[in-house]
Amino acid sequence: MNKREDKKIKNFYEDWNVETLPKYVKILMKMEEKLLTNIITNSDDFKTIYKRKNTVILDCGCGFGSFYNLTKNLDTIYFDFSYNLLKKFKNIHNLETNKICGDVSNLPFKTGSFDLVLCINVLEHIKDYKNAINEIKRVLKNNGTAIFVVVNSESFINEDIFNDFTIYHKPLCLKDFDIEGFYLKDYKTFYFIPPILKILPTSILEKILNIFYKGLDGKLSRIFKRKGQFLYVILKKK
Numbered sequence: 001m002n003k004r005e006d007k008k009i010k011n012f013y014e015d016w017n018v019e020t021l022p023k024y025v026k027i028l029m030k031m032e033e034k035l036l037t038n039i040i041t042n043s044d045d046f047k048t049i050y051k052r053k054n055t056v057i058l059d060c061g062c063g064f065g066s067f068y069n070l071t072k073n074l075d076t077i078y079f080d081f082s083y084n085l086l087k088k089f090k091n092i093h094n095l096e097t098n099k100i101c102g103d104v105s106n107l108p109f110k111t112g113s114f115d116l117v118l119c120i121n122v123l124e125h126i127k128d129y130k131n132a133i134n135e136i137k138r139v140l141k142n143n144g145t146a147i148f149v150v151v152n153s154e155s156f157i158n159e160d161i162f163n164d165f166t167i168y169h170k171p172l173c174l175k176d177f178d179i180e181g182f183y184l185k186d187y188k189t190f191y192f193i194p195p196i197l198k199i200l201p202t203s204i205l206e207k208i209l210n211i212f213y214k215g216l217d218g219k220l221s222r223i224f225k226r227k228g229q230f231l232y233v234i235l236k237k238k
């Protein structure tokens with residue numbers, strides 16, 4: 001990616017203000033967050049890491065900390081290249097320390113530093129995403145775990161809220177995670193909410209989303225294994 005494109009992405013996120021988005025957008029974004037939080041907290045890999053003592057975690061591209069609850073009780077570094085989002089992170093979660101500003105393609109950490117790296121909704125913005133995945137592999141300990149979430153290019157749901165970006169944004173699919181030195185531990189796709197539902201009044205939309213949250217999304221995810229809007233991938237370093 002050239003420097004100008006990089007700067008455009010950085011500027012976009014420096015000015016990113018979710019509060020100004022329409023209510024239905026915020027509701028749908030929250031829904032992705034809730035579904036994913038559920039998937040991660042219920043995954044055996046995460047449960048094992050959570051229980052283990054002295055685990056060190058990197059939330060890579062943490063934004064303002066939508067997934068802070070997952071890691072707040074663990075030794076976690078929050079990393080993002082938007083200085084303003086990290087500042088917002090500090091204000092929302094009252095966290096003074098453990099935040100580092102930088103580029104995922106050139107991580108300022110020693111090889112073999114982390115037990116777990118979370119990288120949620122970030123790789124789509126990185127043209128050389130394989131390089132970024134390899135950087136994440138480098139900073140993981142042997143047998144360490146990486147959890148990636150991306151917009152799924154094989155999805156049959158095409159929600160423009162998660163696709164229409166004015167900056168570089170390219171959905172990925174499972175085969176993009178076939179990286180030497182990593183093996184695939186698990187994957188699933190999620191978020192099967194038909195885009196048409198967003199025309200409904202938000203009170204009704206919320207009720208319908210609750211049905212998806214309470215189990216319908218999980219069911220559809222099992223039936224249409226690779227076809228959800230988001231792809232969740234767990235890789236283990238060999």
Ligand SMILES: C[S@@+](CC[C@H](N)C(=O)[O-])C[C@H]1O[C@@H](n2cnc3c(N)ncnc32)[C@H](O)[C@@H]1O
Nearest residue numbers: 013061062063066080081082103104120121122
């Ligand atoms: C869609 S937001 C996701 C934030 C958070 N992970 C979440 O899911 O709420 C994408 C985030 O990736 C960060 N980002 C994009 N490209 C990056 C890069 N090359 N290095 C570090 N962070 C990057 C942005 O600043 C932004 O915070």
